Amino acid sequence: MHKWTIGCRIFWLSVLCLVSLSATAQDYPPAWDKPFPAHRVVANLYSVGTYDLSSFLLTSDDGHILINTGMAGSTALIRDNIEALGFRLTDVKRLLTNQAHFDHVSAMAEIKELSGAQLWATAPDAKLLQDGGFSDPLFGGSETFRPVSVEHIISDGDVIALGETRLTVHEHPGHTAGSTSYSLRVHENGRDYRVLIANMGSINPGTKFHEDETYPGIRDDYAKTFKSQKALDVDIWVAAHASQYGLHDKYKPGQPYDADTFVDPEGFFALVAKLEQRFLTALDEEKQAAQIESEQKH
Ligand SMILES: [Zn+2]
Structure with a gap:
């Protein structure tokens, strides 16, 4: 992909990060529940979410898998899609x-x-789902969404099978302790595509990695996630936020289906590298701040 496009996308991602700084369950960017037409990503993977909050539907003759559901008022949008x-x-x-x-x-x-x-989830995310986000180290202390029970715990390497679909679980912790990506292979156009439904390692404001760390092991979790993501084989990728994978650059409503529309390994690895750099910078800045503080005490 053209360098300018990647740069532009990363610029907008930074803007979005600033926006989400003040976002709460009551007060959030309008793009989060703005309707956006459903469309096919590739093969049996469809996007059914809002303008910025992704929901993905994987269809099969034996039933479907739905990944992510957006804000509380988005049920009708997702169902209509x-x-x-x-x-x-x-x-x-x-x-x-x-x-x-x-x-x-x-x-x-x-x-x-x-x-x-x-509902299937990793153990750390199952805890948050079941207490409505109450135990979330950054946003918790009260419920930020309606609690929902989890039937089954998934972990790294598990394969979720439904009909013909085989979805592999990748634990990518850090953003939350239970953050998860999913991968699958699809066959279209006479070739195989490796598809990733990614949770990117973005860092929420207020996250701490050293003293008073946001949760025990968060620093190692982020490091592990970047290492894992850099080692993945990816042809097509999508992510939890449309802005992260450049949905609106790649696809306009009504655009005819093409299995290659979302092929973009360069964009994925560029964003992983950018987020890893941001993580390393955050570690440095936190260390420096701690050093200045301890010097002032002496
Ligand atoms: Zn988040």
Whole structure:
């Protein structure tokens, strides 16, 4: 991909990070629940989320998997998007999430009731899902979304099978302790595509890595996630926020389906490198601040 496009995308990502600084479950960017038309990403993977908060539907003859649900008011948008593609919310059998923050799971409880699907999550994210984000080290202390029960714990390397779909679980902790990406292979156009539904290692304001760390082991978690992501084989990638994977640069409503629309390994690895750099800078800055503080005490 053209360097300018990557630079531009990263610029907008920085803007978005500033926006999310003040975002709460009541006060958040309008793009989070602005409607956006459902569309096919590749093969049996569809995007059914809002303008910026991704929800992904993986369809099969034996039922569907839905990943992420957006804000509390987004249930109807997601259901309408699923129906616009000719599928039904009641055929969703598994619910998953990239990360248990309110912007990705607030409609989960309602969608679970309407679909009757099972919610599967990693152990750390299951805790947040079941207490409505109360125990979240950054945003917790009160519920930030409606609590929802988890039926099954998933962990790194697990394969979630439904119909023909085989979805591999990648634990990518740091952003939340249970953040998760999912990968699958699809066959289209006479070739295989390696597809990643990624949770990127972005850092929320207020995160601490040294003294008073946000949660025990967070520094190692981020480091592990960047290492894992750099080693992945990726042709097509999408992520929890549309802005992260450049949805609106790559796809305009009504654009005809093309299996290559979301092929962008360079964009993925450029963003992983950018976020890793941001992590290393945050570590340095925190260390320097601690040093200055201790010097002032002496
Ligand atoms: Zn988050």
